[in-house]
Amino acid sequence: MRELAAFVDSAKPYALGICEIDAGDALSIATRFALQWAYRGRQALFWKTPLSAHAVHDRYLPVRAARVFDRRGLLIVDAQLHGAPCMLAATQMSGERERLIPELRFARKHLRGDRRALLFADMPVYRVAFADLGFARIADGIHARGFSAGSLHAHVATV
Numbered sequence: 001m002r003e004l005a006a007f008v009d010s011a012k013p014y015a016l017g018i019c020e021i022d023a024g025d026a027l028s029i030a031t032r033f034a035l036q037w038a039y040r041g042r043q044a045l046f047w048k049t050p051l052s053a054h055a056v057h058d059r060y061l062p063v064r065a066a067r068v069f070d071r072r073g074l075l076i077v078d079a080q081l082h083g084a085p086c087m088l089a090a091t092q093m094s095g096e097r098e099r100l101i102p103e104l105r106f107a108r109k110h111l112r113g114d115r116r117a118l119l120f121a122d123m124p125v126y127r128v129a130f131a132d133l134g135f136a137r138i139a140d141g142i143h144a145r146g147f148s149a150g151s152l153h154a155h156v157a158t159v
Contacts, residue, residue, distance in 0.1 A: 001025055003159040008033055011155040016046040017090035017120025017142075041073025043090040045120070051088070053079045059110070061091065061103040074107055086116040086146075093123035100126065108133060116146030 008016065008029060016035070018026065019042065026044040030037035035046040040058030047053065055078040077088040089111060093103045104126065111119065111133055119130065122141055129135075135143040139154035 001028065004029065004157075005032060007155075007157040007159065011157075013046070013155065014048055014051055015088055015118055017088070017118075018044045018046070019090065019092040019120070019122040019141075038075055038077055040075045043073045043075045043092060043120075045075055045077055045088050045090050047077070047079065047088060051079050051081055051086075053077045053088075057110070059106075061093065062106050072103075074110060076110060081116065084116065086118075087111075087113075088118050088120075090120040091122070093121065095124050100124065104128065111135075114146070117144065118147075118152075119143040119145075 021044050023039050026039045035048050037046045038056045041060055057076040059074045061072050061074055072092045074091045079086050091107055094100050130143055134145040138144050139156045142154045144152055
């Protein structure tokens, strides 16, 4: 938690996505840095002004019966940035191909559209992924759609 808090303190992000975080730790980050936040299935999104949220959609990715307790989420926040609609999303997908394909299909269904969007996705490199939905990879695990190239500054950390 100290390394994560140090990262958030130094990066001072307007939007942040974290995978593999417990709900209590997510609350701690939100409280410590005065961020708005949403959480589902070990995924968390955090944001602050100029972003404002008006809806949170927290879903679980599809699961195979053999691994019913291994639940990961797809978290989507419908937001506004300077009055224009946008979306924040976070997810973590399996590294196993037979689980990745249904998870990817599910996520792609919910990420379609033309709104500006930031996607934080912890997943293996996969050729289909999200490029055909208009997302460009701006950093390891961070994808953007509809933002100008110079308007985003991505920081990535593994702690």
